[in-house]
Amino acid sequence: MTLTLSSEDRAQLAGERGPANRMAMSILVRMAEISGAQTLMDITAAHIDSTIYTGEATMEFAERLASLGAKVCVPTTLNVSGVDEHNWQKWVVPPEWARNARRQMVAYQSMGAVPTWTCAPYQTELKPSFGQQIAWGESNAICFANTVIGARTERYPDLMDVCAAITGRVPASGLHLTENRAGQVLFELVDVPRRVQQDEEFYPVLGHLLGHIAQERIPVVTGMEVTPEEDQFKALCAASASSGAVALIHLVGVTPEAPTLEAALQGRAPQQTVNVSMTELREARRALTTAVGETVDMVVLGSPHFSHAEFQKLAPLLAGKHRHPNVQFLVTSSRFMSHLAEQSGSLAALHDFGGSVTVDTCVLATPMLPPEINVLMTNSAKYAYYAPGLLNTQVVFGNLEDCVRSAVSGRVSRDNSLWEE
Amino acid sequence: MGRVIQGTPIVPGTASGAALVSDEPLSFWGGYDQTTGEIIDRRHPLSGQIAAGQVLAVPCARGSSTTTSVLLEAVRAGKAPAALVTDSVDRFFALASIVAEEMYGKPIPLIALPSEDFAQLQSGQWIQVEPDGRLIVTEPV
Numbered sequence: 001m002t003l004t005l006s007s008e009d010r011a012q013l014a015g016e017r018g019p020a021n022r023m024a025m026s027i028l029v030r031m032a033e034i035s036g037a038q039t040l041m042d043i044t045a046a047h048i049d050s051t052i053y054t055g056e057a058t059m060e061f062a063e064r065l066a067s068l069g070a071k072v073c074v075p076t077t078l079n080v081s082g083v084d085e086h087n088w089q090k091w092v093v094p095p096e097w098a099r100n101a102r103r104q105m106v107a108y109q110s111m112g113a114v115p116t117w118t119c120a121p122y123q124t125e126l127k128p129s130f131g132q133q134i135a136w137g138e139s140n141a142i143c144f145a146n147t148v149i150g151a152r153t154e155r156y157p158d159l160m161d162v163c164a165a166i167t168g169r170v171p172a173s174g175l176h177l178t179e180n181r182a183g184q185v186l187f188e189l190v191d192v193p194r195r196v197q198q199d200e201e202f203y204p205v206l207g208h209l210l211g212h213i214a215q216e217r218i219p220v221v222t223g224m225e226v227t228p229e230e231d232q233f234k235a236l237c238a239a240s241a242s243s244g245a246v247a248l249i250h251l252v253g254v255t256p257e258a259p260t261l262e263a264a265l266q267g268r269a270p271q272q273t274v275n276v277s278m279t280e281l282r283e284a285r286r287a288l289t290t291a292v293g294e295t296v297d298m299v300v301l302g303s304p305h306f307s308h309a310e311f312q313k314l315a316p317l318l319a320g321k322h323r324h325p326n327v328q329f330l331v332t333s334s335r336f337m338s339h340l341a342e343q344s345g346s347l348a349a350l351h352d353f354g355g356s357v358t359v360d361t362c363v364l365a366t367p368m369l370p371p372e373i374n375v376l377m378t379n380s381a382k383y384a385y386y387a388p389g390l391l392n393t394q395v396v397f398g399n400l401e402d403c404v405r406s407a408v409s410g411r412v413s414r415d416n417s418l419w420e421e
Numbered sequence: 422m423g424r425v426i427q428g429t430p431i432v433p434g435t436a437s438g439a440a441l442v443s444d445e446p447l448s449f450w451g452g453y454d455q456t457t458g459e460i461i462d463r464r465h466p467l468s469g470q471i472a473a474g475q476v477l478a479v480p481c482a483r484g485s486s487t488t489t490s491v492l493l494e495a496v497r498a499g500k501a502p503a504a505l506v507t508d509s510v511d512r513f514f515a516l517a518s519i520v521a522e523e524m525y526g527k528p529i530p531l532i533a534l535p536s537e538d539f540a541q542l543q544s545g546q547w548i549q550v551e552p553d554g555r556l557i558v559t560e561p562v
Contacts, residue, residue, distance in 0.1 A: 027519055034431055034515050049486045055455060055494040061524060137486045157489040157513045159520050215446075216481075245483060386485075389451035389462055 003032050004039055012167055020070035024163035028170070031160060037171035045128050046076040046165035047121045049137025050158045051108050052365050053082025053101035061159060062107035065166070072165040076113040077121040079138045080305075080361045081105045084368075085117075087358065091368035101366070113165065117360040118334035120234065120304040122149065130256055133176055135164035139241035140234070140304050140382060146248035148233045150256035152176050155216075155247040175247060181257060182266035183250045185214045186273045189223030192281065197225055199418055201285070201399045203232040204381035206276070207239025207246075209284035213274055216245040220264045222252045223276075231310055238304050239381030282419055288384040288397035294411045296377045296396060299323075299403045300363055302332035303380040311341035315349035317404045322354050324410030328373070329355035332362040355407075364390050377403055377412065423547070423559035426538045428506070430554035432518040434530030436504035437549040438476045440558075442542045443467045446483035449491035458500035476548040477502035478539065482513035492517035496527055504530040504550045508539035532556060 011017060012025040032040060053059065082101030083093060109115050116124050121136070122144045128134050128151040136142050136153040137160075145151040154174035156164065164170045174180055187210060189197075196202050210219045219240070228236065228251075240246035250258035258264035301314070311331070323329045331350060333341070338357050341347040350357065363369055363376075364386050376387050377396040384397045398406065402414045443466045447453070452462035458473025467479075473495070482488045492514065495501040501521075505514050510533050522528035530550045534542075542548075542558070549557040 023523065027516070027523065030519050031512065031516060034510060035512060036510075050490065052487050052490065054450075054487065054490040055497070057494040057497040057524070058490045060497075061493070061520065064524065139486050142486075156486065157516045158486050159489050159493070160512075160516050161486075215483075242485075386451055389464075 003029065003037060005029070006040070009040055009169060018069055020065050020068035021167055023065065023068060024070070024166040027160065027163045028167060032171035035171045035173045037173040039172045040169040041133065041172040041176060042168055043074060043133050043135045043164055043170050045074050045126065045132065045134040046072065046161060047079060047136040047138060047141055048076060048108060048113060048161045048165060049079040050162045051079045051081045051104065051117070052158065053104050056100065059100050059104045062104045065162065066107040066110045070111045070166050072112050073168045074165060075126055076165045077116040077124060077126050078108055078113050080119050080365050081117055082361060083366050084358045084360045088366070088368070092370050093366055093368050097367060111166070116334065116336065118305045118336070119362070120307065120334065123307050124336065135161055135170050137161035139245070140238035142247050143237035143241045143249065144234060146175055147237055147255055155245065179266070181248060182218065182268055183220030183264045184217040184271050185219050186270035187219055187221045187276050188273065189221065190275050190277045192223065192276065192278060194225045196278070196418060200232060200235070203228060203236040204239040204379070205281055205285045205288070207236040208243045208288060208381045208385070209276065209280060210249060211240035211242060211244025211246050212284070214240070214244050214246055217271065218248050218250065219246060220250040220252060220258065220261065220270065222261055224251050224254050227254055231307055234304055235381065242382045242385040285397070285419060288381055289395060290388050291375045291394035291396045295375055296327055296406050296410070296412050297373045297375050298328040298330060298369070299377045299407045300330045300332065300383060301379060301403065303362055303364070303382045305362070306331050306333040306337060308337050308340040308344065311337065311346035312344065314400060315346040317401060318349045318353040321408050323407045326410050327407045329353065329407045330363070331355060331357050333357055333359055335359045377406055379403055423557045426534060426541070426556045426558060428532035428534045428538070428554040428556055430530070430552065431510055431515050431533050432528050432531040433552045433554070434504070434528055435550060435552055436476065436530045437547070438474055438503040440478055440542055440544055440546040440548045441467055441470055441472050441475045442478040442544045444480060446481045447479045448483040448485050448488055450485040450487035453491055453495065455491050455494040455498055455500060458495065472502045473500040474503050476504045476506060476550065478506035478542050480508045480539070481511045488513045489517045489520070493520055493524070496521040496525060496529065501529055504532065506532050506534060506539070506542065506556070508534055508536045
């Protein structure tokens, strides 16, 4: 199987569209050969995860492309960066880190991308549509786009997403093609009561379980009795893309490519069938907590970035209360969502409670936390999964109410009534 | 002369080093210290091992999109593995290697092996990687 390029692809590769397009296309062509693709195909939107600053190499890559005159050729959103551009001084971010991370932001912005600085691009005005071919980076966003919207993106590594945005092309392979979108692992919910499925904690817990078992395969879930809200989908996708490399989930009767089990499986037999009862869910929920004691140093919410709906859900829980002096309370969000929260008064409720907001980035992507923070509490399975390795902290997983209650009392307090045997 | 295993050169190159082998996938984001080459995913069997300059054999990359960036940082810092061996075509490792060549002229040789050959690799073996995808494996003395 050999790769056939269009005349436009060849023009880009030959440098006829400028040196940035030549560099981006040469990387894409080598990746297409490795992927076994026969052609490249058009995409009509991109989301760039390469904005995450990991050090001088990612900065130099962005600046090399920018200095060669790179411009994105499709509507392009930007993922979280390495620094809260205007508020990093409030935390312990080293100035050199902030300077370099900002240089990287400037480079990507200069390419004509929209400075959304969010890991939830599906909650912006540039949300894609069903069937749209897109090139997205950021594992949770990839999963949301494929699962909830029915847009089509492969799981793009950092540094490749920007090449797609510049050239408008990707290898015609993977999840762009219908035949690769069939479900592979069948998860049957057995005796999971409706009241559990309605609970917000169900979604990160189920996602954690799906990712752990499916790894990079496509899960199909039967037995759903409720249609999740957008932020519940968000939690499900982020969790399964952390504990595994899940890029697409079919919820039978719920998600757009799964009207029936047969449709989700495209008429094929599943590779594996897994029963999911309350026993497995309890185990997955337990696995999200690593801390053993009752102390908590910080509550952190918003991975993926907190939406306006989540700010509005949080605000009444905070009313008339104040955080314990020993517990910090942080929400990570986008500029856009925090601006909406400011206008609706939800942000004032957070500030009155003694909490704060960080935008553009998150606690995993910028070195903002002081060393005395040892135990984090969160309602995010993604934070819970990555914090022990990336931040060297312990974590407690709980729902939004648990997080607020614990922040007020200064001790971990979780309502387990829904989960008890 | 050691035993020869024929792999597929995903990114061809020459390298040699002691083998560090695990059947667990590895995410470099949160799993690899780019400044020291230490594997820092505390749930990973190779946790605490230094992979810089060694031939790292894991089935594939896990999870995060940012594995590519961390591997590129490690190349820049001189703390990347000498070569990578996988049991499938891993696009994340491949991209990091291709961009490392583009940016720094230093691709990391990346070889894919059939699963049954991958299963024969063991930590401590000396592996020489040839541009045609052959691994020459010498058992430790």
